[in-house]
Amino acid sequence: MEEESHPCRRRRMDQEENNSPKLHAAVNHINDLPPTILVYILRQLRMCDLLHRASLVCKLWHQLVYDPDLWRRIDLKYQHKVTDTQLLTLTQISDRVTHIDISDTLNLTSEAVEHALKCCTYLRSLHMSSKSMLYDGIPEVVGKNCHRLQTLVMDSSLHITDRGLLQIAQGCTDLRKINLSLCGAFVTDNGVLAITDNCPRLKEVMLGYLSKVTDTSCVRLCEMCPDLEVVSLVSSGVGQKGVQALTKLRKLKVLDISSLLGISPADVASLTQYCPDLEEMNVSGNPQIDDACLLQVVKYGHKLHLLKCASCHVTDHFMSEVGKLTNTLKNLDIGWCQVTDDGIRTLSATCQSLRYLGLIQCSAVTAATMEELMAKYPQIKYRFPDIERPVFYNEPTTAFPYAFCKYNVK
Secondary structure (H helix, E strand, O other), rough: HHHHHHHHHHHHHHHHHHHHHHHHHHOOOHHHHOHHHHHHHHHOHHHHHHOHHHHHHOOOOOOOOOOOHHOOOOEEEOOOOOHHHHHHHHHHHOOOOEEEOOOOOOOOHHHHHHHHHOOOOOOEEEEEOOOOOOOOOHHHHHHOOOOOOEEEEOOOOOOOOHHHEEEEEEEOOOOEEEEEEOOOOOOOOHHHHHHHHOOOOEEEEEOOOOOOOOHHHHHHHHHHHHOOEEEEEEOOOOOHHHHHHHHHHOOOEEEEOOOOOOOOHHHOOOOOHOOOOOEEOOOOOOOOOOOHEEEEEHHHHHOOOOOOOOOOOOHHHHHHHHHHHOOOOEEEEOOOOOOHHHHHHHEEEEEOOOOEEEOOOOOOOOHHHHHHHHHHHOEEEEOOOOOOOOOOOOOOOOOOOOOOOOOOOO
């Protein structure tokens, strides 16, 4: 459809030409508002409400619902009943679609997605999380047609392969963010190397739970993509050499290296010295990470405000010293660690910046102490499950795509 010929576009242009009198007159009815404002209001509604309710209000609203500006961003996430026909219809309303999210849709076929993407040459952001039908035909279409793509989210897409990643990498060289976490056994170093060699502007890379992605990928990633700001390697095949290479990323802000049992405390301790902009760090599930390592992390992490170290070797010594080394740490998670009431008391008293403390499964911490501290330090939100009366506070928002739930450390 030609966007310039749409009736709402023509009406909008006419109103703008008439300029001020109408725009500044008193508004007695919502339809007296300029179409641009009405479109902005409608943009806040869900797709189903737009198509099945707002479009039935009146003739004007029906036209506005199908305004091309409204469908440059197509968000169908969790719309489990959306069909192939609906997807194809929505992607043809505007000839400049910039964002599509079809994550967790259940009924779409690979053929329909391929056909829709062929029409979206202006696409900049594509989200296809949990798409079991994401076969190599779709990456091929993306690589051939979506050359402006900057964000690609395909986590939990189990059928993505190295061949598909190569096709994407060769056609989408302006990628800034890619999420391949939980993509299964078909993604190896070969696919990740294709991305790193062709997409040097990458700023965010998620490679969690990819056991066949190793140090080879991480080292090349750090060499070819120096502007990386967010890296997730949780439970991947990356080890000591890969973590050592991370020190080259001077712009790194968010890092998840949880459950990488091959890494050494010395390498982790040096990260904040070489990555001065680091703000969020997750080292959970690494029992070899100890007090000395984490104190070094905090000491040199002048911008570090979130640290997750659940199931690490954290003791009261860390709790008594950390408050002396930082005035930026706001969120700390030490679940499944061997800390006691004394350590929690000392931390609460000395860490003035602390606003959240996670204490799940800290068996040596008592409910009586927690009641005392919650009353004494109301600015700190403690997450501690009292067996008789559960007390849960909201966890802080983080950039980590997969928050850990529990680590069984023997």
